Amino acid sequence: MPRIKHSNFDCSPGCPVEGALSLIDGKWKGVILYHLLEGTLRFNEIRRKLPNVTQRMLTLQLRELEADGLVLRKVFAQVPPRVEYSLTERGRSLAPVIAALKAWGDANLPRSAEAA
Amino acid sequence: MPRIKHSNFDCSPGCPVEGALSLIDGKWKGVILYHLLEGTLRFNEIRRKLPNVTQRMLTLQLRELEADGLVLRKVFAQVPPRVEYSLTERGRSLAPVIAALKAWGDANLPRSAEAA
DNA sequence: CAGAATCCACCGGGATACTG
DNA sequence: CAGTATCCCGGTGGATTCTG
Numbered sequence: 572m573p574r575i576k577h578s579n580f581d582c583s584p585g586c587p588v589e590g591a592l593s594l595i596d597g598k599w600k601g602v603i604l605y606h607l608l609e610g611t612l613r614f615n616e617i618r619r620k621l622p623n624v625t626q627r628m629l630t631l632q633l634r635e636l637e638a639d640g641l642v643l644r645k646v647f648a649q650v651p652p653r654v655e656y657s658l659t660e661r662g663r664s665l666a667p668v669i670a671a672l673k674a675w676g677d678a679n680l681p682r683s684a685e686a687a
Numbered sequence: 688m689p690r691i692k693h694s695n696f697d698c699s700p701g702c703p704v705e706g707a708l709s710l711i712d713g714k715w716k717g718v719i720l721y722h723l724l725e726g727t728l729r730f731n732e733i734r735r736k737l738p739n740v741t742q743r744m745l746t747l748q749l750r751e752l753e754a755d756g757l758v759l760r761k762v763f764a765q766v767p768p769r770v771e772y773s774l775t776e777r778g779r780s781l782a783p784v785i786a787a788l789k790a791w792g793d794a795n796l797p798r799s800a801e802a803a
Numbered sequence: 804c805a806g807a808a809t810c811c812a813c814c815g816g817g818a819t820a821c822t823g
Numbered sequence: 824c825a826g827t828a829t830c831c832c833g834g835t836g837g838a839t840t841c842t843g
Contacts, residue, residue, distance in 0.1 A: 587792025588717045588785060596712045598836075601704045614805050628836060630806060652804045652843080664795060669704060671787040676703025679777060714816075730825050744816060746826060768823080768824045 591668065594639050599624055599632045604662065605669050607642065611657040641665065707784065710755050715740050715748045720778065721785050723758065727773040757781065 595601050599621060606612060606620050618629055633656060636642035641662035647653040658665075711717050715737060722728060722736050734745055749772060752758035757778035763769040774781075 586718070587796055588721045588788045589714075589792075590796045591788040591792035592712065592717045596708065598705075601708045602702070605704045618805095625837060625839095626806065627808095627838085631836085646805095649804095652806080654805060661795060665791060668784075668787045668791050671784045672704045672707045675781060675784050676705075676707035679780060680703055680706045734825095741817060741819095742826065743818090743828095747816085762825095765824095768826080770825060 594641065595665065595668070597632055597635065599628060600636055601669070601672065603629075603632060603636065604641065604658070604665060605673065607656060607658045607662070608666055608669060611655050614654050614656070617656065636662070710752075710757065711781065711784070713748055713751065715744060716752060717785070717788065719745075719748060719752065720757065720774070720781060721789065723772060723774045723778070724782055724785060727771050730770050730772070733772065752778070 595604060602621060603617060606617060612620075614629070614633075617633075618624065618626070621629065624632075633642060633644065637644050640659055643657050643659050643662075645655045645657070647655070711720060718737060719733060722733060728736075730745070730749075733749075734740065734742070737745065740748075749758060749760065753760050756775055759773050759775050759778075761771045761773070763771070
């Protein structure tokens with residue numbers, strides 16, 4: 572696994588929190604993981620789910636997730652390129668975290684007031 | 688001061704994940720919350736727990752947490768200033784999230800191999 | 804379709820110094 | 824003790840263009 576640079580662990584007690592966080596932060600990773608939890612998706616399928624992400628960012632974030640061993644990238648050698656993204660076991664193991672995040676968000680974020 | 692800028696919700700379905708994430712990201716917030724979960728702490732007590740944080744950053748992160756309603760800042764009008772930080776109810780409600788994060792980190796982050 | 808390349812703005816965050 | 828105030832650098836992420 573290619574040593575990723577956000578292994579910037581300062582490791583105070585409680586560091587695993589930061590460590591885990593560093594894998595899912597980065598503006599889109601959380602949502603990407605969230606969507607991938609529901610099944611394999613192609614590049615543009617993910618794009619469609621994230622209306623505001625740019626191709627560049629999507630690619631970058633997916634690559635980081637891949638480098639972190641959370642996402643599997645499967646390329647099909649076809650004329651119209653086809654690339655499928657799915658979660659690895661490690662990625663799937665994040666499910667409880669994402670679920671906790673979503674649960675908290677649903678319960679504590681003003682969904683209605685947020686439409687400002 | 689109020690003005691929280693990370694209300695940058697793009698709100699694709701699954702947004703609550705991002706929303707929750709936006710509150711606890713920012714390099715030190717996760718760890719701060721983690722420590723605060725164990726009880727009220729003074730400014731320098733937190734600093735001691737986070738050897739690598741600068742006063743500036745600690746102040747900033749605490750202010751953001753406060754603005755997000757997760758942390759309560761209590762100032763004592765005394766000659767040697769005394770400021771205590773504690774979690775609000777809302778902040779405490781994040782416990783499951785932090786716990787999930789920590790559990791995952793403990794289980795999946797190579798604590799030993801990481802010293803590479 | 805699924806990117807790669809380039810350019811650039813922004814601001815997160817570190818270092819340092821000063822203060823009530 | 825618990826902050827401010829400045830300065831400054833690098834990374835993150837946006838917009839746009841090109842391609843196999």
